[in-house]
Amino acid sequence: MxxxxxxxxxxxxxxxxxxxxxxxxxxxxxxxxxxxxxxxxxxxxxxxxxxxxxxxxNQAARALRSGSTRTLAFLTVDADDAIFTNPIFAEYVHAVQRAAASRGYALYTASTPGGGRARTMQELREFASRQVDGVVLLASSEQQLDPAELDAVGVPWVLVNTEEAPGGGNSIGADLFGGATVAMGHLVEHGYSSIGFVGDAPRSEPRRRAWREVCAEHGVEASPLFDVDFTREGGRQAALELADLSSPPRAVFVVSDRTALGVLRGLHECGVRVPEDVAVISFDGSWESAYAWPGLTSVRQPIEEMAAAAVDRLISPPEEASHQVFPVELIVRESCGAHA
Amino acid sequence: MxxxxxxxxxxxxxxxxxxxxxxxxxxxxxxxxxxxxxxxxxxxxxxxxxxxxxxxxNQAARALRSGSTRTLAFLTVDADDAIFTNPIFAEYVHAVQRAAASRGYALYTASTPGGGRARTMQELREFASRQVDGVVLLASSEQQLDPAELDAVGVPWVLVNTEEAPGGGNSIGADLFGGATVAMGHLVEHGYSSIGFVGDAPRSEPRRRAWREVCAEHGVEASPLFDVDFTREGGRQAALELADLSSPPRAVFVVSDRTALGVLRGLHECGVRVPEDVAVISFDGSWESAYAWPGLTSVRQPIEEMAAAAVDRLISPPEEASHQVFPVELIVRESCGAHA
Structure with missing residues (x-):
C-alpha cells in the first residue's frame, strides 16, 4: 500500500x-x-x-539553486567486528546526528567493512557526488588516510577519534595520553605493584606509552602486555590468558570499554574476582561501562562535545586546519578497587 | 585546510x-x-x-533527471534514553545501512527525541522533501503512527520492530509471542515454580501474554510483575525491588536485553546469585547478551533478515501491503540455569 x-x-x-x-x-x-x-x-x-x-x-532543485544540500555524512570503517558493537562508536554516530540535526542538517551514515583506504576513498567520492556539505570520518588507526588525498575529493572533511594526522588537516581527538596517565596514576596511588596492559596498540600509542611511563616513574612492574584484538572477544582471550598465569598482575589497564567488557566476562568465567584479585581500569566511559559488573572505572571521552565540534568545523570551516584535543575525565566505579 | x-x-x-x-x-x-x-x-x-x-x-541534477535519488532514510524515535543505548536498535541501524548499501542506496539516519507523532511526521516530511525513495520507521510502541497519515506524505514507508499496525500498511516484526512462549516453556521445563515479568508492556503485549498463558497452563505462579522503564536503569530498579521481597520469584522473564542487563547489574549489587537464586531469561539476543555475566539466555531476533526485508519492500514495493512476521530462536547461555 x-x-x-x-x-x-x-x-x-x-x-x-x-x-x-x-x-x-x-x-x-x-x-x-x-x-x-x-x-x-x-x-x-x-x-x-x-x-x-x-x-x-523538491530539495534536489533547491540544492541546485543554493549550492548547499544542508547534508553531512558520517563515515566509519568496520574493524574486526561491526562498528556498532563498539558502544563508543554508536554513541558517536548518535551525537553527530544530534549535532547535525540541531543545526538544520540531515546526516548520511555509512560504514565500510574492513577494507583499506581505497574503499574509504570510494565512499567519500560517493558522498561528494551527492553534494554533501561535509564528511565526518571516523577511521581506524590502521587506515592512515592521507589528508592530501582527502582534499582532492573536494568536500570538506574532519577526522574524529584520532591523534594529529601526519599530513595535517582538520582532526579531533580526546587526550589519550593525559587520560591514561591519570588512570594509571590512580592505580599506582592505590598501591598496585604490577599493572598489565590489554589492547591492540603499537608501542607509540599514547595510552600504551602512558602505561609504561607511569609504571617506570613509580617503580611499578609494567607487565604483562596482552596484545589482543580490539574487540570483546579479544578482551575475553586476554582474561583467560591472565587467569592461567602463575603470577598474574594485580591490575590491568584496558585500552577501551569494549575490550574491557570482554576482560570482565573472561575473568568471571575463570572465577577471578574483580577487583579483589585483579583490578580493572578502562578507557571511553561508554554507557555500557556504567552497567557492567562490577561497574567499570573508565576514562570518559567527551563524545557530545567532540561531535558538535566536528559538525561545526564542517559548517563553518576555520581559516587554518588544525588538530583539536579534548580533555577527558576519570570516572571511578567499582572495578579499580579504589572507589571507597 | x-x-x-x-x-x-x-x-x-x-x-x-x-x-x-x-x-x-x-x-x-x-x-x-x-x-x-x-x-x-x-x-x-x-x-x-x-x-x-x-x-x-552532480547527483542532485541526476536525481532531477531520473526521479530517483537512490537514497533511503532510517527514522527512529528516542524513548527514555538515547536510541543507540539499546544494542538491538544499534544493530538495526547497522543492518539497514548494510542492506541499503549492498543494493546501491545511501542511507540517511535520524532519531527524534521523545516527542510524539507530530515530530515523527515532521521528520518524515523532511525526508520526503529530500526525495528519498523510501523510509524505514522504527517507532516506539506508544507512537501509534497512523498508516493513512504516513501515506499522505507520499513517500514509501515500512514500519519495523512492530506488531501488525491497526490501520494496515507495510510492517515487519519478530514473532514476539512465539519466542516468549518458547522461552517461558524452557523455564517451566526446568522446574521453576514461580516466574516474574520485568518490562514496560501493556496487558495485551505478546510477550506479557505468553508469560501469563504459559504459567497458567503449567500451574506456575506468574508473579510478580515489575512494571519498569524499558531501560538499563529500569531493569536495575526491578532487581533492587526483587532483592527486597520476602519470597522472590525463582526466575524472571525480561522483555529486552537492555532491560535485562540492568537486571543483572542490580542483582549483582544485592548479592543475589544468577541463576542459583534467580534465573533470568531475556529477549533480543543482542551482541551484549553474549558478553554479559552470566551470559544471557535470550530469544534472538533475526535483525539482518528483517532489515534486508524492509529495504526490499521499499525498493520493490509489493502489490499489497502486509505485515511480515519473522521466526525467532532461543539462545541458551548461563543465566537461565538450564544450560547444562
Whole structure:
C-alpha cells in the first residue's frame, strides 16, 4: 500500500498548497523553510494542506539553486567486528546526528567493512557526488588516510577519534595520553605493584606509552602486555590468558570499554574476582561501562562535545586546519578497587 | 585546510575527466555509474583523473533527471534514553545501512527525541522533501503512527520492530509471542515454580501474554510483575525491588536485553546469585547478551533478515501491503540455569 503523493499525473506545487491553505505561496515557503515568522494557526493550515495534497518541496532543485544540500555524512570503517558493537562508536554516530540535526542538517551514515583506504576513498567520492556539505570520518588507526588525498575529493572533511594526522588537516581527538596517565596514576596511588596492559596498540600509542611511563616513574612492574584484538572477544582471550598465569598482575589497564567488557566476562568465567584479585581500569566511559559488573572505572571521552565540534568545523570551516584535543575525565566505579 | 575541488571558478565536467584520462565521456560515466564493463586499468585512469580534478558528478541534477535519488532514510524515535543505548536498535541501524548499501542506496539516519507523532511526521516530511525513495520507521510502541497519515506524505514507508499496525500498511516484526512462549516453556521445563515479568508492556503485549498463558497452563505462579522503564536503569530498579521481597520469584522473564542487563547489574549489587537464586531469561539476543555475566539466555531476533526485508519492500514495493512476521530462536547461555 505504497501510495505516491500528488494527484493524477501532475505533481503538486507550492501554489496548490497556498490555494488550499488560503495563503500566499510566500507564506508556504516561510512555513516550510523559515525566513519570516508565520502565525501558528497559519502554519498548521499550511502543514495540513501539505499533508493532504502530498506536497513534496523538491530539495534536489533547491540544492541546485543554493549550492548547499544542508547534508553531512558520517563515515566509519568496520574493524574486526561491526562498528556498532563498539558502544563508543554508536554513541558517536548518535551525537553527530544530534549535532547535525540541531543545526538544520540531515546526516548520511555509512560504514565500510574492513577494507583499506581505497574503499574509504570510494565512499567519500560517493558522498561528494551527492553534494554533501561535509564528511565526518571516523577511521581506524590502521587506515592512515592521507589528508592530501582527502582534499582532492573536494568536500570538506574532519577526522574524529584520532591523534594529529601526519599530513595535517582538520582532526579531533580526546587526550589519550593525559587520560591514561591519570588512570594509571590512580592505580599506582592505590598501591598496585604490577599493572598489565590489554589492547591492540603499537608501542607509540599514547595510552600504551602512558602505561609504561607511569609504571617506570613509580617503580611499578609494567607487565604483562596482552596484545589482543580490539574487540570483546579479544578482551575475553586476554582474561583467560591472565587467569592461567602463575603470577598474574594485580591490575590491568584496558585500552577501551569494549575490550574491557570482554576482560570482565573472561575473568568471571575463570572465577577471578574483580577487583579483589585483579583490578580493572578502562578507557571511553561508554554507557555500557556504567552497567557492567562490577561497574567499570573508565576514562570518559567527551563524545557530545567532540561531535558538535566536528559538525561545526564542517559548517563553518576555520581559516587554518588544525588538530583539536579534548580533555577527558576519570570516572571511578567499582572495578579499580579504589572507589571507597 | 578545507579545499574545494574544481579549478578556478568553473566547475569540472565529465568531459574534463574524459580528456585527462584519455577516454570518452561515456567511459567516464560507465566507470562511475556502471551500465557497461570498463577494463580495470581504464577505470583506474578515470578514477585518478576524477581525484586529480576534484570532479563531483552532480547527483542532485541526476536525481532531477531520473526521479530517483537512490537514497533511503532510517527514522527512529528516542524513548527514555538515547536510541543507540539499546544494542538491538544499534544493530538495526547497522543492518539497514548494510542492506541499503549492498543494493546501491545511501542511507540517511535520524532519531527524534521523545516527542510524539507530530515530530515523527515532521521528520518524515523532511525526508520526503529530500526525495528519498523510501523510509524505514522504527517507532516506539506508544507512537501509534497512523498508516493513512504516513501515506499522505507520499513517500514509501515500512514500519519495523512492530506488531501488525491497526490501520494496515507495510510492517515487519519478530514473532514476539512465539519466542516468549518458547522461552517461558524452557523455564517451566526446568522446574521453576514461580516466574516474574520485568518490562514496560501493556496487558495485551505478546510477550506479557505468553508469560501469563504459559504459567497458567503449567500451574506456575506468574508473579510478580515489575512494571519498569524499558531501560538499563529500569531493569536495575526491578532487581533492587526483587532483592527486597520476602519470597522472590525463582526466575524472571525480561522483555529486552537492555532491560535485562540492568537486571543483572542490580542483582549483582544485592548479592543475589544468577541463576542459583534467580534465573533470568531475556529477549533480543543482542551482541551484549553474549558478553554479559552470566551470559544471557535470550530469544534472538533475526535483525539482518528483517532489515534486508524492509529495504526490499521499499525498493520493490509489493502489490499489497502486509505485515511480515519473522521466526525467532532461543539462545541458551548461563543465566537461565538450564544450560547444562
Amino acid at each position: 505504497v501510495r505516491q503523493g500528488g494527484r493524477g499525473g501532475r505533481s503538486v506545487t507550492r501554489r496548490d498548497v497556498a490555494e488550499r491553505a488560503g495563503v500566499s505561496a510566500a507564506v508556504v515557503s516561510y512555513t516550510l523553510n523559515g525566513g519570516a515568522p508565520v502565525a501558528p494557526e497559519t502554519a498548521q493550515r499550511v502543514l495540513k494542506a501539505v499533508a493532504e495534497l502530498g506536497y513534496r518541496p | 578545507v579545499r574545494q575541488g574544481g579549478r578556478g571558478g568553473r566547475s569540472v565536467t565529465r568531459r574534463d575527466v574524459a580528456e585527462r584520462a584519455g577516454v570518452s565521456a561515456a567511459v567516464v560515466s560507465y566507470t562511475l555509474n556502471g551500465g557497461a564493463p570498463v577494463a580495470p586499468e581504464t577505470a583506474q585512469r578515470v578514477l585518478k583523473a576524477v581525484a586529480e580534478l576534484g570532479y563531483r558528478p
